[in-house]
Amino acid sequence: MHxxxxxxxxxxxxxxxxxxxxxxxxxxxxxxxxxxxxxxxxSLGLRPGDGIALFAENHPRYHQVLWAAQRSGLYYTAxxxxxxxxxxxxxxxxxxAKVFITTHAMADVASQMDAANMIPGRxxxxxxxxxxxxxxxxxxxVGSQPTxxxxxxTEGAAMLYSxxxxxxxxxxKHRLTQQPLGAPNPLGMLLAGLYQASPEMIYLSPAPLxxxxxxxxxxxxxxxxxxxxxxxxxxxxxxxxATHTQMVPTMFIRMLKLPEPxxxxxxxxxxxxxxxxxxxxxxxxxxxxxxxxxxxxxEYYAGTEGNGFCAIDSGEWLLHKGxxxxxxxxxxxxxxxxxxxxxxxxxGRFFSKAAAHSSITTIPRKRKARATTRDGGRSAISAIxxxxxxxx
Numbered sequence: 001m002h003x004x005x006x007x008x009x010x011x012x013x014x015x016x017x018x019x020x021x022x023x024x025x026x027x028x029x030x031x032x033x034x035x036x037x038x039x040x041x042x043s044l045g046l047r048p049g050d051g052i053a054l055f056a057e058n059h060p061r062y063h064q065v066l067w068a069a070q071r072s073g074l075y076y077t078a079x080x081x082x083x084x085x086x087x088x089x090x091x092x093x094x095x096x097a098k099v100f101i102t103t104h105a106m107a108d109v110a111s112q113m114d115a116a117n118m119i120p121g122r123x124x125x126x127x128x129x130x131x132x133x134x135x136x137x138x139x140x141x142v143g144s145q146p147t148x149x150x151x152x153x154t155e156g157a158a159m160l161y162s163x164x165x166x167x168x169x170x171x172x173k174h175r176l177t178q179q180p181l182g183a184p185n186p187l188g189m190l191l192a193g194l195y196q197a198s199p200e201m202i203y204l205s206p207a208p209l210x211x212x213x214x215x216x217x218x219x220x221x222x223x224x225x226x227x228x229x230x231x232x233x234x235x236x237x238x239x240x241x242a243t244h245t246q247m248v249p250t251m252f253i254r255m256l257k258l259p260e261p262x263x264x265x266x267x268x269x270x271x272x273x274x275x276x277x278x279x280x281x282x283x284x285x286x287x288x289x290x291x292x293x294x295x296x297x298x299e300y301y302a303g304t305e306g307n308g309f310c311a312i313d314s315g316e317w318l319l320h321k322g323x324x325x326x327x328x329x330x331x332x333x334x335x336x337x338x339x340x341x342x343x344x345x346x347x348g349r350f351f352s353k354a355a356a357h358s359s360i361t362t363i364p365r366k367r368k369a370r371a372t373t374r375d376g377g378r379s380a381i382s383a384i385x386x387x388x389x390x391x392x
Contacts, residue, residue, distance in 0.1 A: 051077065
């Protein structure tokens with residue numbers, strides 16, 4: 001599935017709503033605008049396997065750009081709007097992007113990149129909401145393109161980057177499937193299989209827009225928060241009758257710090273699934289969230305490289321507090337520094353052995369290598385020790 005299918009069957013349904021302004025973008029609009037951008041990419045000579053980079057805040061056109069790349073068979077790299085000029089330029093260059101798209105809100109940083117020649121002149125540059133010197137207007141460029149699909153639609157892929165806590169950020173580049181647009185997508189199947197996703201879902205996105213394209217494949221509606229605010233999140237859950245959301249533990253902590261009358265002010269009964277990941281959640285915090293919202297809290301633990309995936313629901317977690325669940329993808333090994341297996345309960349490094357491993361990480365000096373491997377094809381999800389072995 002993909003937005004074009006929903007644009008035909010339910011064109012006026014909201015694909016996403018910008019929380020701060022209430023701006024609604026329908027599936028028809030998402031399909032039309034992503035088609036325009038896909039046609040622009042082809043007019044610039046981009047072909048399947050090429051890449052673009054998007055440096056933007058949570059912007060109304062964000063999904064239009066990413067879906068244009070997805071339906072064009074391109075790699076797309078979304079760059080955090082909090083990075084400096086040097087940090088953003090590193091990712092643009094390392095990713096091999098042929099097109100760089102940003103917004104006027106990022107103009108100061110983008111101009112620094114340009115003034116210092118941090119990115120090559122061969123890279124096409126576009127800016128939304130008004131262009132500065134050496135950037136073309138994104139709106140003018142896509143406005144001249146047709147809304148018809150390109151002739152050779154094929155599935156693209158995100159090229160994600162690590163946080164760079166152990167050095168330069170490392171990009172993960174999965175091999176393209178070469179499948180036609182709309183082919184079964186693992187993330188969409190995950191949402192449907194584990195998290196009760198359906199076309200009726202209302203997904204509140206207070207975090208990076210990781211799951212939102214999977215929601216669009218299913219035909220649900222995304223509520224996009226421009227930035228996280230604890231009370232606003234509660235208000236939006238009530239206002240839009242949100243059924244799903246994904247948060248990180250810091251967000252839980254901020255909400256729990258709200259005064260009790262504020263927390264009780266908002267109705268959260270519409271929620272069916274609250275997913276969390278990205279960082280360890282203190283046991284006491286998760287206990288309080290389950291007590292407040294009920295057994296709707298789901299956790300997963302996975303690697304950007306796609307080499308392992310563990311998941312746990314509230315019921316299992318209450319029996320094994322601190323666990324991240326059982327492996328659904330890959331076989332888990334907890335090992336010491338010499339690679340020897342450790343018994344349950346011992347601290348060690350987390351390795352996963354998957355049936356197939358297709359991701360590639362880029363590292364400084366443009367050397368390329370697979371994710372760190374050990375004997376038997378095991379690959380590390382994390383380079384640092386974790387507190388405990390996974391409970392099963």
